[in-house]
Amino acid sequence: xxxxxxxxxxxxxxxxxxxxxxxxxxxxxxxxxxxxxxxxxxxxxxxxxxxxxxxxxxxxxxxxxxxxxxxxxxxxxxxxxxxxxxxxxxxxxxxxxxxxxxxxxxxxxxxxxxxxxxxxxxxxxxxxxxxxxxxxxxxxxxxxxxxxxxxxxxxxxxxxxxxxxxxxxxxxxxxxxxxxxxxxxxxxxxxxxxxxxxxxxxxxxxxxxxxxxxxxxxxxxxxxxxxxxxxxxxxxxxxxxxxxxxxxxxxxxxxxxxxxxxxxxxxxxxxxxxxxxxxxxxxxxxxxxxxxxxxxxxxxxxxxxxxxxxxxxxxxxxxxxxxxxxxxxxxxxxxxxxxxxxxxxxxxxxxxxxxxxxxxxxxxxxxxxxxxxxxxxxxxxxxxxxxxxxxxxxxxxxxxxxxxxxxxxxxxxxxxxxxxxxxxxxxxxxxxxxxxxxxxxxxxxxxxxxxxxxxxxxxxxxxxxxxxxxxxxxxxxxxxxxxxxxxxxxxxxxxxxxxxxxxxxxxxxxxxxxxxxxxxxxxxxxxxxxxxxxxxxxxxxxxxxxxxxxxxxxx
Amino acid sequence: xxxxxxxxxxxxxxxxxxxxxxxxxxxxxxxxxxxxxxxxxxxxxxxxxxxxxxxxxxxxxxxxxxxxxxxxxxxxxxxxxxxxxxxxxxxxxxxxxxxxxxxxxxxxxxxxxxxxxxxxxxxxxxxxxxxxxxxxxxxxxxxxxxxxxxxxxxxxxxxxxxxxxxxxxxxxxxxxxxxxxxxxxxxxxxxxxxxxx
Numbered sequence: 195x196x197x198x199x200x201x202x203x204x205x206x207x208x209x210x211x212x213x214x215x216x217x218x219x220x221x222x223x224x225x226x227x228x229x230x231x232x233x234x235x236x237x238x239x240x241x242x243x244x245x246x247x248x249x250x251x252x253x254x255x256x257x258x259x260x261x262x263x264x265x266x267x268x269x270x271x272x273x274x275x276x277x278x279x280x281x282x283x284x285x286x287x288x289x290x291x292x293x294x295x296x297x298x299x300x301x302x303x304x305x306x307x308x309x310x311x312x313x314x315x316x317x318x319x320x321x322x323x324x325x326x327x328x329x330x331x332x333x334x335x336x337x338x339x340x341x342x343x344x345x346x347x348x349x350x351x352x353x354x355x356x357x358x359x360x361x362x363x364x365x366x367x368x369x370x371x372x373x374x375x376x377x378x379x380x381x382x383x384x385x386x387x388x389x390x391x392x393x394x395x396x397x398x399x400x401x402x403x404x405x406x407x408x409x410x411x412x413x414x415x416x417x418x419x420x421x422x423x424x425x426x427x428x429x430x431x432x433x434x435x436x437x438x439x440x441x442x443x444x445x446x447x448x449x450x451x452x453x454x455x456x457x458x459x460x461x462x463x464x465x466x467x468x469x470x471x472x473x474x475x476x477x478x479x480x481x482x483x484x485x486x487x488x489x490x491x492x493x494x495x496x497x498x499x500x501x502x503x504x505x506x507x508x509x510x511x512x513x514x515x516x517x518x519x520x521x522x523x524x525x526x527x528x529x530x531x532x533x534x535x536x537x538x539x540x541x542x543x544x545x546x547x548x549x550x551x552x553x554x555x556x557x558x559x560x561x562x563x564x565x566x567x568x569x570x571x572x573x574x575x576x577x578x579x580x581x582x583x584x585x586x587x588x589x590x591x592x593x594x595x596x597x598x599x600x601x602x603x604x605x606x607x608x609x610x611x612x613x614x615x616x617x618x619x620x621x622x623x624x625x626x627x628x629x630x631x632x633x634x635x636x637x638x639x640x641x642x643x644x645x646x647x648x649x650x651x652x653x654x655x656x657x658x659x660x661x662x663x664x665x666x667x668x669x670x671x672x673x674x675x676x677x678x679x680x681x682x683x684x685x686x687x688x689x690x691x692x693x694x695x696x697x698x699x700x701x702x703x704x705x706x707x708x709x710x711x712x713x714x715x716x717x718x719x720x721x722x723x724x725x726x727x728x729x730x731x732x733x734x735x736x737x738x739x740x741x742x743x744x745x746x747x748x749x
Numbered sequence: 750x751x752x753x754x755x756x757x758x759x760x761x762x763x764x765x766x767x768x769x770x771x772x773x774x775x776x777x778x779x780x781x782x783x784x785x786x787x788x789x790x791x792x793x794x795x796x797x798x799x800x801x802x803x804x805x806x807x808x809x810x811x812x813x814x815x816x817x818x819x820x821x822x823x824x825x826x827x828x829x830x831x832x833x834x835x836x837x838x839x840x841x842x843x844x845x846x847x848x849x850x851x852x853x854x855x856x857x858x859x860x861x862x863x864x865x866x867x868x869x870x871x872x873x874x875x876x877x878x879x880x881x882x883x884x885x886x887x888x889x890x891x892x893x894x895x896x897x898x899x900x901x902x903x904x905x906x907x908x909x910x911x912x913x914x915x916x917x918x919x920x921x922x923x924x925x926x927x928x929x930x931x932x933x934x935x936x937x938x939x940x941x942x943x944x945x946x
Contacts, residue, residue, distance in 0.1 A: 598789035617770055619784040644944050651799070651942040658790050673808075676793035684799045684941040691944075723789070 199364060200342050203410055204304040204335055209242075209259040211416050212304055214459045215409040216257060217243055217745075219341045221451060222402040224248035228290045228746045230458050232465075240280035244288055252297040256281045261305035267314055275318070282328050290746060300331040307334060345402045356383060360407070368414035369479075371602075372423050374430065374720060377411055378669030381434040390442045397438065397445050401452040404434050412459070421467035422499050428459045429716045433667045436713070440664035440705045453713070454744030460716060461510070464503040468516045471500065471523055491601045493530035497523060498541025501548035502715050508551060509712040509741035517552055533568050534604045535595035537722035539626040543633075543730070544715060551738045559634075563642060566630050566650075569594060573624050575652035593620030596656070597723040623679060625723065628655035629730035635691045636734055647686065654679040657726050659701060666704035666724055667717070695731060702728035711736040765834060772838030773845070779897060780849055781842075806852075811844040813837030871904055873920035880927050887935045893928050 217227045220243070229244040241254040256277060266274040281299045291297070307315065319329040359380055363373060384407070385400055408431035415423040432453055439449035471477075477492060478485045500520040507514050524545065531545075532538065542565055546558030573593035595604060606612040631650065634643050643650075660666050660675040683690075707714040707729060715733055718725050774781035788794060788808065796804040815833045819825055857863050862882045866875055876898070886894045900908070 596787065596789060598787070617774060617785045618787045620786070621784065623786065640944065647944045648939075648942045654796075659795075671790055673792040676791035676795060677788055678795045678797065680797040681799040683801065684938065685943050685945040687946040688944050689946050 197339075197343070199361070199410065200339055200346075203413055204338065206417065207259055207304060207409075207413065208416065209257050210462060211409070211413070212259050213242055213257055214455050215342075215406050216255070216302060216338075217245075217455050217458075218402050218405040218409075218452060219338070219345060220245055220255070221455075222345055222398060223341075225253065227451075227455065229288055230455075230745060232458075232462065239284035239287075240277040241284075241286065244286055244291070246290070247298075252286055252291045252295055253300065254281055254286060254297050255300045255302050258301070258303040258305070260303065261308065262303055262311055263308045264310040264314060267311055278318075278330050282322075282330055288746070296328055298331065299328065300333055302333040302338070303335070304338060305335055307332065342406060345399070345406050347399075356380065360410075363411050364414065366411075366414040368416075368418035368420055368423070370420075370423070372411070372415065372426050372430075374426065375669055377427060377430050378433075380407070380411075381430060382437075382668065385434060385438055388438060388441055388445070390445075392441070392445070394444055394448065397441075397448045401435065401438060401448050404431055404438075405452050405455055408456070408459075412463075419466065419470070421463045421470065422495060424463040425460055425467070425499065425716065426720045428456050428463065429713070429720045430669070432456045432460070432713050433669075433717050433721070436667040436704065436706055436710075437664055440662075440667070446706075450744060453710075454747075457713075457744050461506065461512075464499075464506060464516070467499060468503055468519050471496065472519045477523075477527070488605060490530045490532035491534060491605060493527045494532050494534070494538055494541045495601075497527060497531060498544040498719055500524075501541075501544035501546075502712075502719055504548040504552060505544070505715060505738050506712045508738045509736075510743060511739075511741065514552065517548075520548060533565065533594065534601055535597065535599050536569070536624065536626045537595075537597040537599065537601065539565055539597070539630070540718050540722045540725060543733075544719065547715075547733060547738075559637065559639065562630050562633050563639075566627065566634070566646060569624050569627050569630070570646060570649045570653065573620055573622065573627075573653055574649050575622075591621060592618070593622075594624070596620055596623075597625050597725065622652065623654045623656045625656045625658075626725055627653055628657070628680075628727050629725055631691075632695050632727045632731055633734050636695045636731065640688055651682050651684055651686070654681050656680075657702065658723065663701055663703055664705050666702070666726075666729070669721055694727075698728045698731055700728075702726045703732065704729065708732050708736075710741075711738065712741065765830070768831065769834050769838055772835050773842050776839050776842030777845060778842075779899060780846055804856075809848050811841045811848070813840035813844075871900065871908065873917045873924075877920050877923050877927060880924065885928070885931045885935070887932055891932055891936075893932065 213230055217230060221227055225245040225247055227243065227245050231242045240256050242257040243255040245253045245255070247253060262274065268275070278299075278301060281301070285293055286297050315330070315332065322329050359376060363376060363380065366372065381404055384404055388397060388400055408427060412424045412427040415421075415427060435449040435453045435456065439446040439453075477496060478489065479492065497520075500516060500523050503516040504514060504520050507516055531542065533542070542561050546561040549555045549557035572591070576591060603612050627650065631643065657678045657680070658671075658675060659678050660671060665671050665674060704714070704724070711733055714729060718729060718733075777783075792808050794806045794808070796806070798804070813836070815837050817825060817829050817833050864875065864879050864882070869875065880896075883896060885896070888894070
């Protein structure tokens with residue numbers, strides 16, 4: 195059945211979406227990916243992927259995602275012939291390549307070549323061979339299927355439950371948010387056999403498998419152009435790579451290589467999100483009658499992601515195409531932002547950090563102060579209850595839900611469908627308040643803190659403490675680790691707070707997070723329960739400058 | 750297999766879980782009023798108090814066994830299922846109560862907050878002695894949040910029937926003094942809830 199999935203996927207995947215898994219397949223064949231062309235980047239003269247073979251020979255690939263015919267070869271607007279000639283004859287312009295060396299060229303298609311085109315290509319290559327010119331290789335559907343089968347070799351005959359879980363995810367309708375827990379569990383299961391002593395081939399196979407599976411799981415969302423959900427799937431692939439990277443130096447090298455491809459996938463999806471938001475007149479989805487109930491949840495999510503795109507582009511040194519779109523979205527929708535639970539805090543922070551790093555607006559401080567106030571109102575010591583004017587009973591407070599509770603669950607409760615938080619209360623505790631306090635301390639907002647400190651002392655700072663810091667890259671750790679509830683000392687020393695923001699707790703820092711803050715931010719948007727004082731300060735202290743694309747980076 | 754009704758069953762399942770939860774709270778009696786805080790991850794909780802002292806608490810399991818009659822003669826009635834859920838709720842509530850008492854005993858013994866009555870009957874003096882050792886919170890306007898007394902039903906009956914004695918009057922005065930002192934301590938604590946240095 196999974197072989198049919200491979201076939202169906204190849205039949206519907208787009209060119210751009212195919213470049214990422216193809217790069218992973220090439221990497222498994224020993225190629226080093228140097229560059230993946232982006233639709234919004236400069237022209238690459240017929241070259242979509244640039245790579246080096248294991249022997250160091252330069253290679254260029256052109257990717258098509260359909261059956262090719264003689265009509266394509268002779269297309270009056272974009273003849274395939276011209277593109278292939280460019281692929282073959284225009285030298286590769288990249289500092290990593292030796293210009294004097296001739297490159298190998300390959301046309302890759304997820305479809306097949308019809309007979310006439312096959313004969314034409316044969317004649318084309320013959321002619322070039324006779325004149326001493328390089329010829330083009332061709333990689334078609336059947337060969338790609340074999341490569342995928344080899345890459346997923348461990349998965350295909352896997353446990354039935356894995357297969358069933360995978361199929362359920364693959365058949366997602368693509369309009370909602372992805373099933374984050376299930377996707378993470380699937381990936382976690384795939385990497386569970388890796389150890390610090392695993393050999394290079396094993397690690398490469400697992401990383402390759404995760405990226406290919408990620409391509410499949412992102413596919414339903416790509417088809418529906420649900421970019422945020424696609425970003426979330428890729429982010430979960432990335433967090434799995436970080437988990438692998440923590441095993442050994444060798445594992446880190448391999449995982450970071452795959453991470454480079456994921457970075458490309460996320461960037462592409464982010465760019466498409468920006469393009470969509472740029473052109474939309476409203477942000478309603480589906481039936482407006484029912485959309486009113488969920489609109490604020492969507493607005494909060496989109497604002498957070500647009501903020502994250504701005505920071506992501508800034509980190510990679512890309513033009514900030516997302517900035518005007520983000521600013522317009524914020525100006526239109528800030529009144530719609532909804533702190534539905536502590537999991538929403540990240541969206542607000544992403545917005546704040548995006549403003550911080552791109553303008554002099556003090557939006558960030560305003561937002562953090564509002565968040566602190568809202569958490570204290572909801573979860574803190576209750577102010578004296580006043581009977582309502584019409585004598586109605588004041589409903590018992592429960593506090594803002596902890597960041598483990600998803601917006602879906604919150605939305606279900608008022609309509610009698612929520613069941614996961616029966617009888618639970620969050621009063622007197624908060625998982626995000628300490629992080630927000632640390633931001634204000636880092637910015638030396640002592641007076642502001644002074645005005646609310648009395649109320650802060652009534653809220654316990656909750657923190658999940660993992661057994662190993664790398665467990666923080668996991669969606670869920672089951673019974674590993676524990677929850678710490680910390681009350682602030684009374685009185686609290688400002689100097690102690692200052693010292694705390696200068697020394698991050700290594701136990702709460704997922705490995706490599708500070709080297710890849712853009713991935714950390716994306717991960718926290720997917721897994722808001724991983725926000726802790728250290729991950730928060732890592733992002734707060736990042737200048738969001740000086741990052742480099744992983745693909746093509748000097749090792 | 751015989752035809753099933755998975756969709757409706759999927760909807761009923763959480764409703765039954767909700768019912769179980771409510772019944773556990775009911776059977777917990779007084780303890781059912783204790784707020785329930787979710788522990789979403791991990792296998793222990795660690796409390797760090799304002800004075801820096803710590804308390805590690807491992808998670809414990811409460812479980813029960815559901816048994817319903819499935820024979821054709823007995824039939825499978827929804828009432829029977831609700832009854833069996835209630836039975837489980839009772840078992841779980843009992844275990845939770847035992848855990849709570851065990852924990853309270855452990856903590857009070859560790860901190861020395863135990864008064865041995867040495868077989869004396871419960872009296873106002875004994876209660877005041879224990880009140881002396883307790884941490885008491887107050888509302889902003891100074892009203893004490895006095896603790897609840899958990900006793901055996903027989904003792905509760907005796908307390909209800911108890912007639913005031915001279916000693917009680919003296920102990921009432923003592924109680925007022927204790928509360929006044931604790932109020933001062935509370936406001937002193939409150940005044941320390943600030944940022945300094």
